[in-house]
Amino acid sequence: MDATLTPALTALSTQGLAIGYDHGDSARCIASGLDLTLPAGEFVCLLGPNGTGKSTLIRSLSGMQAPLAGDILLAGQDFRSIPPRQRARLVSVVLTDALPMGMMDAYAMVALGRHPYSGWFGSMGPADHARIEWSLEAVGARDLARRQVSELSDGERQKVSIARALAQATKVMLLDEPTAFLDLPRRVELMRILRDLAHSEGLALLLSTHDLDLALRFADRLWVLNADGQLIQGYPEAIAMSGEFAQVFETENLDWDPSSGSFRAHPIPCLHAKVVGEGIPALWTKRALERLGFGLTEDANAAAVSIEIENENQWRVTRGEQQHEFASITEMIEWLLASKWKR
Amino acid sequence: MRGMESNSRRITLFFSFTGIAIVLLAGLSACIGSVNLPLDVVVKTLLGSSDVDPVMRQIMVDFRLPRIVTALLAGAALGTAGLLMQTVFRNPLADPFVLGVNSGASLGVAIVLLALAPAGISLTAGLGASGQLLIILASSAGAGATLFVVLILSRRVDIMSVLIIGLMISYTIGAIVSILMFFSMAERLQSFINWSFGDYGNVSWMHMRLFAPAVLCGLLLSSLFIKPLDALLLGEPYARSVGTRVKRTRFLVLMAASLLAGAVTGFCGPIGFLGIAAPHLSRYLCRSSSHRILIPASIGIGALLSLASDFVARGPGLDVVLPLNAITALVGAPIIIAALVKQRNMQRLFG
Incomplete structure (x- = not known):
């Protein structure tokens, strides 16, 4: 399937990446030998059953967690050789547990995304403020600017989180299950916003999710991580047809139905x-x-x-x-x- | 400039009010005491006029003034240290002493007052000038040693573990102090307990030469970390993702906070509560999370609360001096409770 992937511009790639946890004397490897490419301007969804290491992969790609082996290349440069401030101009992340401490309004939270650009004391110029305003606008959160983040709904807070990452003006954005706590209309809205941003801004956008159905509908490309630590890359339709979904997700109680593109519960009928x-x-x-x-x-x-x-x-x-x-x-x-x- | 601070009027108001209140209270503290000084004597002394009764002048210069300056510096130091600790630990209950600075200092003092002195070393007879200096040295050394141990251990673990390590070391040291107290004579015990009440009156101009630079250094160091501290509000992973060098920041901020807390404990004894109250009040009154606002606000409100507590502790109109440590809590706790009851959603603010 790799032959079909010929990205014009690779924003992030890995070579022989192994991810997992290193506890000093014993390392637990979750996936290894990952050769991934995240193309600029594409919206990629990362799927996989619970516990296969979607979060670990996102954390490793964002530099929050050191990989066990292999290289991560950002704009052709070795990840480790890029100083933190420069790296923060290339990759931004959105996590689910993004609650700021204390009294912080949405504008102040989005403004944190300007840190890689602002001065020693965090002083910002007109360009910074313009970018913050644009980011809030882009996710449809303009009206939330003056609201306290602690008082926002889950969906609103997730939008502000994404605006914060947008304010960082990076080439790559990694999102770890941003739709997890949202209802269906909010999830659809968020996926649409993110896909449009990837296309219009040339962002390489990787999002992990449990939502197969939405991923199939919105993603430009899918990464499917299976329980054996292998990652399948491809176009959504190709993966859906090839039966690889079925192998990865099927359980005793769940059947992949290729004709509807969804899973079906099947208690054995009498x-x-x-x-x-x-x-x-x-x-x-x-x-x-x-x-x-x-x-x-x-x-x-x-x-x-x-x-x-x-x-x-x-x-x-x-x-x-x-x-x-x-x-x-x-x-x-x-x-x-x-x-x-x-x- | 929509972006800067939407509540800039509120913040201007806060700083004006705090500034005026500090000046008024400082004036009041200078005039009222065991001997009441007329206001014109206070003003003339401050202006360096020689047309003042030498006794009153001496009371003003050698007692009232250092005491007021100490109260202001200590309050500013504790307020800032508390803010730093609360941000770094992302915990509303963190105070300047979470790393065990206080208990370390108390161990140093306990060793000098309870262990060494009865062993025939008459160091603290009457707590003269040299005796006082020895206590300052002992508590600073104790605080420094504890801090050293905690910081070394903290380099290997996550931030929550640092909090617990600090707590455990405090308990351990507290236990050693208890044992020392158990074997001590009543009169030795009394001097130790007096130290533990806290007092701003022990800092003479000579001590000030050390105390003031230590506090000012700590405040200066803190102000260098405004930006990384803001980033830490979203948690360490996020801070890292916007380019903050988290480990270095954490280490230096803990150093600054502990220098501030250690200096105060060393020179004034353990002063509780201000460090927890000042940052909360700053957040509540300024409605901001930016350290660019919160650091000066905590300095201001810490200094104000500290001065007020000292003023009450010296019992104007009474002939007694109350334990400062008790007064800071008596003054501070109701304010915090009132703010919380009005705010109601602490849990959500601190996730």
Whole structure:
């Protein structure tokens, strides 16, 4: 798959990178032999089950944690040879636990992003203030400038965190699960903002997330870290089709469904149902049956119950000799729940 | 300049008020005491006029003035040290003595007063000038030695562990002091307890030559770290990501804070509470987290609280001197409680 990756401009790359924890006498290696490229102007999502080392990778790439082996190259330069202040002009990070101590308004927090540029005592010029204003504007947090960070909602605080990283005016931005505590509309909004910023500003943006669905929809490229410490790079669609997702994420209770691009819970069903019908009512009837623990079948003889959907006002349910008609999906579900089923 | 400080009016007001209050209180402290001095004597003495009663002049120059200067310096030092510790440890309960400076000093003094003296070395008879100097030396040495140990240990661990190491060393030293006290005579014990009450009156002009430069050095050193301290408010990982050399900053800031705290404890005895109260009040009154504001604010409010506590401790109109350490807490604690009750969300402010 590497052959497909021919980035025009590499902002950050690694060679033989090994990450993990070094406890002096014993080292715990999480992943090794990582040859990664983060291209400028692309929005890359890092996926992987819990505990595979997504955070460790982000921390290692940002220099918060020393790698066990290998090199990290920033704009072609060895990471370690770049002094801290210069490095801070090249890479910015957004972590989930970004609560400032004490009374700090959003503007002051974003202003911390200007530290790599400001003077010894932190004095800022008009250009610094312009950049801060622009950063707040870019994430849609202009109105939050004078609010105390401690009083912001999770979503608002995450925007301010990203504005702080933007104020740093770096080439690379690394985000560790910034969408973790947000509701769906906020997550979509944030992903959209970040993708647009990557494209418009030429930022190399790496974001770790658990949100497969959004990553598939928004990312320009995916990095998938599996439990064996291997990292698969590629376009979202290519990875989704190749079945590599299935290998990485599938568990006893979860199936990768390539036709919908999502995972499905599958408690092993004892009872099967047959659904006849089309359109939206049929779709949600199947979802209801799955949720209640029925397996779906086409074979009427194997089905404990069969449901015919005439239209969105008529469900005809056949169970053995009995036949029932329901005028809404609510009534049908209530009947399913009220009936006794042999397990 | 929308960006600078939205609450610049509030901050201007704060500094004007604090400045005026310090001047008024200093004047009051100069005039009122065991002997009341008329205001014109105070002013004339300060202006260097020779047209003053020599006795009053001496009271003013040799007793009142050094005491006021000491109170101001000690308050400024403790306020700043407290602020530094709270920021570095990201902990609202941190005070200037979290690294064990206080207990180290008390061990030094306990050794001199309780262990050496009964062993036939009459060092502190009547606490004369040389005796006083010896106590200052002992407590400074104790504070310095403890600090040295904690800082050496702290280089290898994370910041939370430093806090706990400091606490454990304080307990250990406290235990040794208790044992020393257990084996001591009542009259020796009394002089040790008197030291532990804290007093601004022991710093003569001669001592001031050491005390003032130590405090001013500490304050100067602190002011060099305004920017990295701001960065530390978001935690060490973030500070590092904006280019702060975290380990170096941490070490030097702890040095500065401990120099300030150690100097005060050495010369005035352990003075509690100011170090915790001043930074909180500064944050609350200035509504700011920037150390560019908070360091001068903590200096101001620390000096003011310190002067006020000393004024009350000397019991104007009474014939007694109350323990300074008790007064700082009595003056400071209600202020903090009032601020917290009004603010309500300390937990969120300190994550």
